[in-house]
Amino acid sequence: MENEVLTATHDFCKKYIQPYEKEIDLDGKFIKEILKELSSHGFMALPFPKKYGGLEQSTILYSKTATIISQYSGTIASVLGAHCLAVFSVLFGGGEEQKEKYLPDLIKGRLIGSFALTEQNAGSDPASIETEAIRDGNFYILNGTKVFTTNAGLSDLYIVMAKTDKERGARGISTFIIDRNDKNFVIGRQEKKMAFPGLPNASLLLNSVRIPKERLLGREGTGFIIVKKVLDIGRVAAASAAVGLAKRALIESVRYSKQREQFGKPISSFEMIQSHIADMGTKVEAAELLTLKAAEAADQKRRDAAKIAAMAKYFTAQVAVDVSCLAVQIFGGYGFIQDYVVERLYREAKMYEIIEGTNEIQKLIIANALLKEME
Template identity: 65%
Template sequence: MDLDKEVLSGAVEFIEKYIQPREKEIEVEGLFVKDIFKELGYHGFIAIPFPKEYGGLGLSFRLFVDVSRLIAKHSGTISGVIGAHLLSAFSILIGGTEEQKQKSLTKLIKGELIGSLALTEPNAGSDPSSIETEAKKEGDYYILNGTKAFTTNAGLSDIYVIMAKTDRERGARGMSAFIVESTDENFKIGRQESKMALPGLPNASLFLNDVKLYRDRVVGKEGTGFAIVMKTLDIGRVTTGVGALGLSERALEEAVKYSKKRIQFGKPISSFEMIQSYIADMATEIEASKLLVMNAAEKKDQNDPKFSLYASMAKYYASKVAVDVSRLAVQIFGGYGWIEDYIVARLYKEAKMYEIIEGTNEIQKLIISNYILKEVK
């Protein structure tokens, strides 16, 4: 526990030194993102939840999530880069061979390499089993062809864990994960997407046009890709939930500070009961989000068989709350909330992303209701 406190206070110091003073440059201009990520790796923050045998710190996922919450409060961009990176590292930890873990995972954990996970395609989003990217076996090699959409960290990453069909007839068992390196021949990154928010978070398409990979690039065994990506996405749902939670906490903090300073009718607006009612709603919803997110992180640490359910609940609820809370924060700022110079306008736009990524909230509700419908006889 003392070690946890030490790590958390180290994270606060890190944020004060590297993120807070440059918040606007990172969030609005997209600067310093790679440098800060490398520093995070160097200081051991990425390594927190990974096993010691691969250079991790062997600490809890809950602690990592708590650190991520602090980061997300100040930078949705850095939080997003870490979240996407983590997907690549966890997919190799979950399904990779010992050789892949020694070669790539050890470097991803230290932040020496940056990673992405690419599942989504132009015609396959909520239904990942319909991906069209194909990997054809030719002797000891695979030839990959296809397009991936929206990949986070595209252009920044050194390693892309890419899902492809190795056998179209075998459904989910016909999907495999491949490690593609940014320098691989015939692998191209598309233009950076122009988005509603988070301009500094890289998002682009990936193009694979006869990318030839030796068989040691299959993550683990052929045919295990779907199982690997589903387990990895459960973890990603908790980090998405905590991104939304950090944003909500920031929105509340900014709204409360503003409400105490803003004078109307001769009084601070915080003295009006309707504003107090908003603050009470925001604080209560945030507390519930925090409990769900931390609970999901603990379920991961405990290897709970229902971790997937709790991860979906955390992602679904925390992202919904982020939209609600940031909307109320804009309302408390009145007309100034609509002006880009004030942070709440940015937070409101960023919040929407969390309802879409790592499986939309409709998909989270399908996962949750499937569990409940099976459980209650």
């Protein structure tokens, strides 16, 4: 089964993503069409329960497919990653009625989701979010602004964290579902980013958005618990995508080094280029193994799953940056030119050191876990 899915993922990417790689990257063209195809081929349903229309496959398989998709397009991998954060939020945080209402459409890709936690004054410290949700009879009224929301504008549903009790810090955070058509809900200007120009990312403006109380996920005050659970699995997906980027950089570099001749020989015959390739290959292998270990820990619901996910996210992001940097070096001047994919990979890699918790935050999680484990 696993090999069939992986072969099918490669075949899918070759047919539906590879021919449009540049258009997807530059303008976000064909994202909707590709999501539709991904959905009809079952790729959006992989890690989710059968009960809601999923395929209930392992996190390991989810990770491996995310790596393959990222090899072909970091933009598509990021759209899917952000969407899955929204799906996992409903799965981990929602009551049965909410799961039955939203999950089948999200899992089948009929609805696309976003996960909106970050605010201007609350990035690494999400407990300090200022968006507020005030109960008003059978409704909540939300006020605040979210920043950097991936899929903003593309998504139908937005998972929004807001304070229902300002006095209780992290325990005062609750999670809500906002519909793109809700009155007074506005998507801000699309961000101009260092990389991924075609990846939708914008602020969300909530100016007295009134929603029925049934759109509170689970109970009041459980928002932070949901966020932690969602990010633990999200970090495995982000690590998988970072591995995909690094693999692509390695593949492109090996190919180029065999074709490019200097001093009358392919540059692959020079020991210093071989040294770069050896470093790249070793790092990619180590990053992939650690990511698969994190996926396995998630599947086995191990107590240290969050720590290993943080390790994988931290390590793979660094590997993506290092390996794509060496790829540019192997390409020489051409690596600096936009016609060559490694130029883009180098810029894209930096994102993985920031999203879903920066490298520094991953190190805090890892160190805290180790210090507790070894008490």
